[in-house]
Amino acid sequence: MEAHPRLLKALEVRLPDDHCKIMPFxxxxxxxxxxxxxxxxxxxxxxxxxxxxxSCQDQAYQPPTGPVSVQPVPETxxxxxxxxxxxxxxxxEFVREYMAFLLPRDLNVLWTIGAMLVAVLALMLLSGLTLAxxxxxxxxxxxxxxxxxxxxxxxxxxxxxxxxxxxxxxxxALYLHVFRGLCxxxxxxxxxGLWGVGTVLLMMVMITAFAGYVLPWGxxxxxxxxxxxxxxxxxxxxxxxxxxxxxxxxxxxxxTLHRMFVLHFTLSFAIVGMVILxxxxxxxxxxxxxxxxxxxxxxxxxxxxxxxxxxxxxGVVVLAILFTLVMCFWSGLVTEAENYRPANPxxxxxxxxxxxxxxxxxxxxxxxxxxxxxxxxxxxxxAILLFVPWLDRGASATFVAGRWGGLRWxxxxxxxxxVCSFVLAGLAGRHHVQGVWLLVGRLAxxxxxxxxxxxxxxxxxxxxxxxxx
Amino acid sequence: MSFPVRSLAAGRWGGLRRxxxxxxxxxVCSFVPAGQGAxxxxxxxxxxxxxxAHAPAQNWSFNGPxxxxxxxxxxxxxxxxxxxxxxxxxxxxxxxxxxxxxxxxPEQVTALAASWQVAAGRDAEGHLKHxxxxxxxxxxxxxADPDAARAANRGAVPPDLSRITQVYPGGPDRVYALLxxxxxxxAPASAAGTDAERHPAPTPPEAGFANPYAIGHRTAMPPPLxxxxxxxxxxxxxxxxxxxxxxxxxxxxxxxxHADDKRRLGVGVGLYLCFLACLLVILKRRIWSHVSK
Numbered sequence: 001m002e003a004h005p006r007l008l009k010a011l012e013v014r015l016p017d018d019h020c021k022i023m024p025f026x027x028x029x030x031x032x033x034x035x036x037x038x039x040x041x042x043x044x045x046x047x048x049x050x051x052x053x054x055s056c057q058d059q060a061y062q063p064p065t066g067p068v069s070v071q072p073v074p075e076t077x078x079x080x081x082x083x084x085x086x087x088x089x090x091x092x093e094f095v096r097e098y099m100a101f102l103l104p105r106d107l108n109v110l111w112t113i114g115a116m117l118v119a120v121l122a123l124m125l126l127s128g129l130t131l132a133x134x135x136x137x138x139x140x141x142x143x144x145x146x147x148x149x150x151x152x153x154x155x156x157x158x159x160x161x162x163x164x165x166x167x168x169x170x171x172x173a174l175y176l177h178v179f180r181g182l183c184x185x186x187x188x189x190x191x192x193g194l195w196g197v198g199t200v201l202l203m204m205v206m207i208t209a210f211a212g213y214v215l216p217w218g219x220x221x222x223x224x225x226x227x228x229x230x231x232x233x234x235x236x237x238x239x240x241x242x243x244x245x246x247x248x249x250x251x252x253x254x255x256t257l258h259r260m261f262v263l264h265f266t267l268s269f270a271i272v273g274m275v276i277l278x279x280x281x282x283x284x285x286x287x288x289x290x291x292x293x294x295x296x297x298x299x300x301x302x303x304x305x306x307x308x309x310x311x312x313x314x315g316v317v318v319l320a321i322l323f324t325l326v327m328c329f330w331s332g333l334v335t336e337a338e339n340y341r342p343a344n345p346x347x348x349x350x351x352x353x354x355x356x357x358x359x360x361x362x363x364x365x366x367x368x369x370x371x372x373x374x375x376x377x378x379x380x381x382x383a384i385l386l387f388v389p390w391l392d393r394g395a396s397a398t399f400v401a402g403r404w405g406g407l408r409w410x411x412x413x414x415x416x417x418x419v420c421s422f423v424l425a426g427l428a429g430r431h432h433v434q435g436v437w438l439l440v441g442r443l444a445x446x447x448x449x450x451x452x453x454x455x456x457x458x459x460x461x462x463x464x465x466x467x468x469x
Numbered sequence: 470m471s472f473p474v475r476s477l478a479a480g481r482w483g484g485l486r487r488x489x490x491x492x493x494x495x496x497v498c499s500f501v502p503a504g505q506g507a508x509x510x511x512x513x514x515x516x517x518x519x520x521x522a523h524a525p526a527q528n529w530s531f532n533g534p535x536x537x538x539x540x541x542x543x544x545x546x547x548x549x550x551x552x553x554x555x556x557x558x559x560x561x562x563x564x565x566x567x568x569x570x571x572x573x574x575p576e577q578v579t580a581l582a583a584s585w586q587v588a589a590g591r592d593a594e595g596h597l598k599h600x601x602x603x604x605x606x607x608x609x610x611x612x613a614d615p616d617a618a619r620a621a622n623r624g625a626v627p628p629d630l631s632r633i634t635q636v637y638p639g640g641p642d643r644v645y646a647l648l649x650x651x652x653x654x655x656a657p658a659s660a661a662g663t664d665a666e667r668h669p670a671p672t673p674p675e676a677g678f679a680n681p682y683a684i685g686h687r688t689a690m691p692p693p694l695x696x697x698x699x700x701x702x703x704x705x706x707x708x709x710x711x712x713x714x715x716x717x718x719x720x721x722x723x724x725x726x727h728a729d730d731k732r733r734l735g736v737g738v739g740l741y742l743c744f745l746a747c748l749l750v751i752l753k754r755r756i757w758s759h760v761s762k
Contacts, residue, residue, distance in 0.1 A: 147562040147631070328732055340635045341636050
């Protein structure tokens with residue numbers, strides 16, 4: 001791929017510098033595409049000119065039609081649908097601008113999780129819409145309609161297992177995404193809004209996941225709804241009313257299913273809207289970089305396409321491989337056997353536990369003796385993420401650059417404690433916080449909150465003091 | 470139960486039966502796949518005295534990520550189900566058309582359905598009417614409701630078998646062990662015997678049948694299988710053990726009828742995605758080749 005220096009020189013002579021500037025949309029079938037990259041290219045170091053890439057060479061070897069050769073513009077589907085020339089221009093500009101979005105070149109694999117989340121969300125939406133064609137939200141019919149889906153509807157088994165596996169993968173990727181944000185301080189100015197939108201998105205996804213888990217109306221669905229209703233009922237003053245609104249009666253039933261179905265269905269589209277907002281804010285604020293502000297230098301950035309489309313594409317395909325392995329060969333990882341028993345209000349299962357992604361919060365709920373405070377603590381564990389930008393007021397430079405080397409290990413240790421606390425709270429939740437797990441659950445809850453309420457303010461104050469001196 | 474079957478069973482499980490029940494319980498708990506059992510064992514230090522024995526692992530054709538159902542065994546298992554189990558157990562979620570996937574042509578499915586009678590409303594005098602089933606019908610239930618089932622089975626409701634190998638702790642291994650593991654009535658050294666000795670209250674014979682794989686080592690289900698209980702069309706010898714194997718295979722298949730499709734799809738999609746990933750790795754390296762870190 002490295003072009004010979006002499007060849008490069010020849011190319012530069014042949015191609016005026018504004019060649020790339022007026023280069024239209026996708027230039028060539030080749031792996032490099034040259035629209036809108038002039039800004040990115042101009043800031044780059046020696047020997048990295050786009051002129052050295054094959055597509056520019058192809059351009060150069062065409063019979064000269066003038067000083068500047070302009071390729072015919074391929075019709076994009078968006079443009080052809082848009083109609084009038086002005087609109088075409090707008091849609092075209094829009095795609096062009098998004099494809100030329102500059103990203104730090106040193107983004108690591110954790111930054112491809114966003115693309116994976118978008119891919120899984122699309123899969124969830126499509127499979128969910130087709131599942132909704134068969135599903136009946138009625139207490140006496142829901143379980144049978146899901147069984148019909150799995151047994152008789154053509155490829156219903158595939159749609160349902162994709163949807164179930166997708167839920168697990170979506171939550172796992174989302175937790176990793178949040179972890180990346182905490183790890184690299186993606187919430188710091190000027191990206192508080194981005195972080196806020198993301199946290200609201202996390203909450204919406206959790207509600208959607210819970211509502212979706214109730215729908216099959218198996219034993220765990222029913223008793224999960226029951227436990228959640230009782231948890232809501234523990235709120236003082238309005239609790240009883242809220243519980244009745246949530247369940248639509250005294251116990252989970254058809255009314256609950258209608259509520260959960262509508263919630264699940266509408267929230268999923270609200271999530272799509274929020275994701276669009278999230279991406280729009282990201283484009284307005286720019287991406288963080290693992291190397292901090294150094295990486296956000298425009299000179300060290302690359303356009304989204306083709307550099308990050310191929311990287312994200314690879315990430316999505318690797319995720320798809322994992323997804324296929326889990327879905328087809330180890331589906332026991334994402335299914336709950338007890339939920340294949342139809343809901344039975346007269347028979348309480350031996351242990352009611354939520355899906356794995358709620359276990360940490362379930363553990364925190366149980367670790368606190370009071371029901372209401374348990375609810376506050378476990379709900380607060382998510383809500384506290386909203387306030388992270390104001391809890392950690394340190395400059396973004398201090399965290400990653402580690403200018404004061406002595407304490408560079410501290411954030412890593414704190415983050416490790418946070419992750420361990422989260423996992424341990426989940427394990428405690430799984431073990432119903434009995435015996436030794438009660439202690440573990442309480443310590444984990446404490447560790448989780450200490451990171452946000454203790455470490456972040458302390459460390460950012462320390463960093464600011466350091467920066468002033 | 471014929472002699473060779475019993476001696477085989479004694480050879481396989483005799484050792485296990487001699488283990489003290491506590492050790493057996495720990496064994497069971499540590500093997501429950503969901504992992505809840507393992508915790509229960511560690512938290513309470515000893516399982517409840519009636520914990521079912523650990524079912525020995527069987528070499529099923531559908532085991533493992535690349536297994537597949539032996540459709541011959543599934544069909545034989547259907548014969549056992551229809552001839553033996555269906556008199557008490559239901560398959561409420563299954564329609565006759567679903568049985569086509571065990572390797573039957575549509576004509577065979579229609580003929581198979583026609584051998585069953587389903588309720589078809591009431592006639593002018595209010596008597597129940599019956600008709601031959603069609604492929605679109607669900608398999609009929611043996612009892613109209615749980616109360617009727619309880620009345621007919623001395624207070625026990627035979628569980629629905631639609632998802633039995635998925636929801637039954639221990640899965641197909643335990644179903645098979647339960648079907649073949651009945652303690653002979655006069656066997657003083659059996660696990661059920663020791664259990665009864667530790668709890669001096671004499672268990673009346675009405676309480677069920679001794680079976681180390683049942684909860685509390687008693688089950689309400691009488692030993693269902695005997696040699697030549699059904700006639701196999703393919704000439705396989707219908708020994709009780711063979712029948713248990715076949716019916717377990719059938720129940721595992723009916724619990725997860727598209728598992729084979731899924732695994733086949735997984736192999737194809739996995740290979741395709743690996744190939745695609747290789748191409749993308751090459752493409753990514755090519756595109757990023759001139760970027761210095």
